[in-house]
Amino acid sequence: MQYFPAALQELADQFARLPGIGGKTAQRLAFHVLGLPMSEAEAFANAIIEAKNTVHTCPVCQNLTDREICHICNDDMRDRSLICVVAEPKDVISMERAREFSGVYHVLHGVISPLNHVYQDDIRIKELLQRVAQGTVREVIMATNPDTEGEATAMYISRLLRPMEVKVTRLAYGVPVGSQLEYADEITLSRALEGRQEI
Amino acid sequence: MQYFPAALQELADQFARLPGIGGKTAQRLAFHVLGLPMSEAEAFANAIIEAKNTVHTCPVCQNLTDREICHICNDDMRDRSLICVVAEPKDVISMERAREFSGVYHVLHGVISPLNHVYQDDIRIKELLQRVAQGTVREVIMATNPDTEGEATAMYISRLLRPMEVKVTRLAYGVPVGSQLEYADEITLSRALEGRQEI
Secondary structure, X not given: OXXXXXXXXXXXXXXXXXXXXXXXXXXXXXXXXXXXXXXXXXXXXXXXXHHHHHOEEOOOOOOEEOXXXXXXXXXXXXXXXXXXXXXXXXXXXXXXXXXXXXXXXXXXXXXXXXXXXEOHHHOOHHHHHHHHHOOOOOEEEEOOOOOHHHHHHHHHHHHXXXXXXXXXXXXXXXXXXXXXXXHOOHHXXXXXXXXXXXX | OOOOOHHHHHHHHHHHOOOOOOHHHHHHHHHHHHHOOHHHHHHHHHHHHHHHHHOEEOOOOOOEEOOOOOOOOOOOOOEEEXXXXXXXXXXXXXXXXXXXXXXXXXXXXXXXXXXXXXXXXXXXXXXXXXXXXXXXXXXXXXXXXXXXXXXXXXXXXXXXXXXXXOEEEEOOOOOOOOOOHHHOOHHHHHHHHHOOOOO
8 A cells, every 4th residue: 555645755766765764764754855845846856956967076185076086186286296185075174174185085985895896897996007107106005994894994094005105004003192191992092002103 | 985886876775865774774775676587676666656646645534545635534423523633644644543533623633742842833733723723623632752852742732722612632551451560660650650540
């Protein structure tokens, strides 16, 4: 027996396909959209189509952009001999917030994760190797997440880069600024000790 | 400084307007939609417009439907002299699942809740009074939620119905079937005692 009107059920099904949205939440969202004025519902639908139509990856760094080449790759003030490799577009934003990095980026769009069926050819490693092969890159900073998969991906890529005569570095491990030693885990603390620097 | 392409930001903003979706989740959903094939993104956008275009409230019971009159109001097997008043369309589905009720429904689309700026004229009480005023209704069952606002709404409506010579009833309170007394709260238990029946 069908309980909801078909179009409402279809909308709820669409919401339920989104990551982290369960059946009940999807239903609630569908009801919410149904309660919106037509103009707002249209704005929502248009935003989906617009994003799909105008946003694509930068052919240089693979970051998302709506221009031919993204604004960072296009910026003449940036040091193009220094590439920071991150897993996701949102990581570029985090790095930019630090206002410390003056080089350019390379976005992998994922990390190697065999458990989730993501292998080396599924992320944009090939494009990175091509950039480095051009010979103008001085240093590649691996800035994938400091978790198991991020580490493994950084290791894998750095091994591929080794024969290319480019300096490969990794973000420093240590205790977060403003945190308390009491709450730092053992591995972080031991890494912070290993990486201690003279003051 | 703008970090994301405008169209992506706009899509994330649209998601963030949905109830219960925060900024980070909205961003994640926007990225997900961006990763969909164009055909699936279009299906999502169309589902929004389709739902808005085809789903409306039944002129009789105010439930959501895509027909002129909803399938329950249209069903000749249903007892139209018995109206079950619920707060939301999803409550109709819960009642139907019980397969016990053979009457028709009236959906209020909310409950009176001054704290949330929902007053008696904001929900479909007027339409219920009009139905009852036609004189063919024998009994009105108040099936709003057994919480403060549901109670208050049921009380308010039953007071309006009193002069109309119609029987007004409320769903029974008591311990849920299959539950354990140990976990029942005191108010539920005392209501279950009050409403005890001979076996």
